[in-house]
Amino acid sequence: MIVIDDVWKSFDDGKIAVLKGVSLEVKTGELLALCGTSGCGKSTLLSLIAGLEDCDRGEVRIDGRVWQSEREKVALLRREIGFVFQLHHLMPDLTLEENCLVPVIAVGGSMAAAKLRMRELAEMTGVAHRLDRSVRELSGGERQRGALVRALMNDPRILLADEPTGALDEENREIVFQLLLDLVRKGGKTLVMATHDKEMAQRCDRVLQMRDGRIVS
Amino acid sequence: MILTNLRRHRVRTAIGAAGIALGVATMLSVVGLLGGAVKMFERILRSDAEMVVFEKNVSDLFFSNVKVEIADELAQQPFVKSVQPVLFAIVATPDRPVVTCFGIRAEDGRLQKGEWLQGTVENFQSDRDGIVLGERAADFLEVKLGESVELGQHRYPVVGIVRLENGFENGGVFMPLKACQDAFHKEGVASILAVALAPNHEPGEVKRWVADRYPKLTALENDEFSKTYSQFKILKTTAWVVGGCAFLLGGLSVTNTMILSVFSRIKELAVTRVCGFSRSQVVGMIFGESLIVSLIGVLLGWGLSTGGLWLLREVPALQGYIEPRVGWQEVLGATVLAALTALFGAIYPAWYAARLKPASALRFE
Numbered sequence: 001m002i003v004i005d006d007v008w009k010s011f012d013d014g015k016i017a018v019l020k021g022v023s024l025e026v027k028t029g030e031l032l033a034l035c036g037t038s039g040c041g042k043s044t045l046l047s048l049i050a051g052l053e054d055c056d057r058g059e060v061r062i063d064g065r066v067w068q069s070e071r072e073k074v075a076l077l078r079r080e081i082g083f084v085f086q087l088h089h090l091m092p093d094l095t096l097e098e099n100c101l102v103p104v105i106a107v108g109g110s111m112a113a114a115k116l117r118m119r120e121l122a123e124m125t126g127v128a129h130r131l132d133r134s135v136r137e138l139s140g141g142e143r144q145r146g147a148l149v150r151a152l153m154n155d156p157r158i159l160l161a162d163e164p165t166g167a168l169d170e171e172n173r174e175i176v177f178q179l180l181l182d183l184v185r186k187g188g189k190t191l192v193m194a195t196h197d198k199e200m201a202q203r204c205d206r207v208l209q210m211r212d213g214r215i216v217s
Numbered sequence: 218m219i220l221t222n223l224r225r226h227r228v229r230t231a232i233g234a235a236g237i238a239l240g241v242a243t244m245l246s247v248v249g250l251l252g253g254a255v256k257m258f259e260r261i262l263r264s265d266a267e268m269v270v271f272e273k274n275v276s277d278l279f280f281s282n283v284k285v286e287i288a289d290e291l292a293q294q295p296f297v298k299s300v301q302p303v304l305f306a307i308v309a310t311p312d313r314p315v316v317t318c319f320g321i322r323a324e325d326g327r328l329q330k331g332e333w334l335q336g337t338v339e340n341f342q343s344d345r346d347g348i349v350l351g352e353r354a355a356d357f358l359e360v361k362l363g364e365s366v367e368l369g370q371h372r373y374p375v376v377g378i379v380r381l382e383n384g385f386e387n388g389g390v391f392m393p394l395k396a397c398q399d400a401f402h403k404e405g406v407a408s409i410l411a412v413a414l415a416p417n418h419e420p421g422e423v424k425r426w427v428a429d430r431y432p433k434l435t436a437l438e439n440d441e442f443s444k445t446y447s448q449f450k451i452l453k454t455t456a457w458v459v460g461g462c463a464f465l466l467g468g469l470s471v472t473n474t475m476i477l478s479v480f481s482r483i484k485e486l487a488v489t490r491v492c493g494f495s496r497s498q499v500v501g502m503i504f505g506e507s508l509i510v511s512l513i514g515v516l517l518g519w520g521l522s523t524g525g526l527w528l529l530r531e532v533p534a535l536q537g538y539i540e541p542r543v544g545w546q547e548v549l550g551a552t553v554l555a556a557l558t559a560l561f562g563a564i565y566p567a568w569y570a571a572r573l574k575p576a577s578a579l580r581f582e
Binding site: 074 | 218221225226482484485488489490491492493494495496498574575576579
């Protein structure tokens with residue numbers, strides 16, 4: 001379970017307040033959509049959950065634990081959390097396979113087992129035949145599906161998705177989003193997704209609306 | 218990951234490695250050339266002798282004056298097997314910068330060790346003017362046996378041409394000691410005395426004898442001489458300083474390469490952090506890349522210096538003075554310096570990469 005307890009966050013020495021006392025709980029296996037306009041604090045909230053930013057006030061607990069030290073944050077990102085961005089953020093000069101194996105290199109796990117898992121995920125997402133291709137050769141939809149494979153490589157229990165379909169055309173948007181839902185549901189994972197898209201948000205278990213750094217509904 | 222990063226930025230890797238390669242090549246070449254010159258000069262002094270006697274506190278052996286009669290007196294001592302006086306001189310010749318002249322006695326063994334190409338060792342007589350040329354010297358002076366050659370103010374008949382292993386000697390002129398003294402106004406003196414010890418005697422006996430009788434002279438064992446002779450020290454220091462400067466430039470090249478490498482992939486580094494890379498892994502990756510670039514540079518530089526020195530040795534105009542010596546110590550020294558350069562060069566980029574905040578870096582445009 002993810003518990004966010006009265007979290008405040010500002011940037012530029014407090015001049016820009018982004019989160020203003022956000023509190024919420026996400027149950028294990030729940031699919032939560034965070035909706036709201038740009039700048040309302042959705043992405044920052046995801047960064048705080050992943051430990052990529054520190055709260056000014058309040059705390060984020062995952063499974064009852066505050067992951068605070070550098071070592072704990074690294075462990076969180078290695079084992080507990082997978083992150084999908086609006087832009088795929090794959091390394092352009094590498095093949096899709098090399099990109100997908102980056103999280104495994106970080107953990108130092110078995111490469112043979114990792115490659116089996118990668119192939120399985122790639123087949124589920126329809127990019128298995130493109131694994132040996134450079135990212136430059138892939139279409140936008142394939143890149144985002146590749147990013148999804150990378151996020152799931154270490155089998156995280158929580159998937160954070162920041163506008164995961166925001167940069168895709170309509171056809172690919174539906175394909176990638178459906179894949180995301182299928183993989184999360186099938187794996188019993190928790191999903192916290194930031195999105196503008198109300199229709200997609202409605203397909204999650206719960207939708208929270210954010211405005212001006214607060215949860216309003 | 219390290220190798221992959223270097224492979225996908227080949228040009229950047231090549232530029233970084235080239236910087237180190239030039240540093241390594243410069244260092245090995247300069248150290249090799251000067252080290253070779255020092256070794257050649259050491260071998261001239263040794264020539265079957267274990268000790269050298271020369272004038273105390275001279276900056277250069279060419280300025281040392283030791284009376285030849287001391288050689289004869291020393292040769293009488295029971296702890297001495299033989300003493301050979303040698304006079305060093307330098308003379309200019311047409312079209313060539315300088316030729317080294319060695320004034321020696323006929324019984325000096327060094328000519329007997331050579332391969333006689335023209336004439337015989339018996340032609341070289343102490344009481345005559347006939348000179349013997351090293352093979353290289355004969356080549357560039359363009360003279361043969363029986364012809365004469367002008368050195369300084371005099372002409373000398375060539376009584377032999379000999380191929381010698383030592384580059385200085387092979388490019389030099391051997392004159393009878395007396396003729397050499399006359400030619401260079403060094404009547405009755407030599408530059409050094411090369412002393413061979415009698416069996417079961419210690420160098421200390423020669424040192425004490427010289428110190429007691431001739432306090433203005435000094436007697437050193439060959440190794441002591443090599444370590445203390447100021448010209449050798451200057452040459453060796455110069456070699457390492459020039460090489461060090463070259464490395465400094467190489468280090469700047471690596472630093473520049475690594476800074477570029479980090480700044481051009483800020484987002485990538487942020488993604489690796491989001492994928493679970495710790496700060497220390499990122500730092501290790503940057504240092505690793507820098508070290509591999511440096512290692513490639515060492516190999517390239519080693520190859521460059523080997524090729525360059527081989528070419529230099531083959532240039533006829535260099536008169537056989539090039540006998541580079543690049544030993545494992547020099548290669549190890551260059552490798553260690555390259556590794557240190559790589560590590561220092563990577564400190565700032567690694568520090569910068571470690572401080573990156575992934576969330577901010579991903580917003581970076």
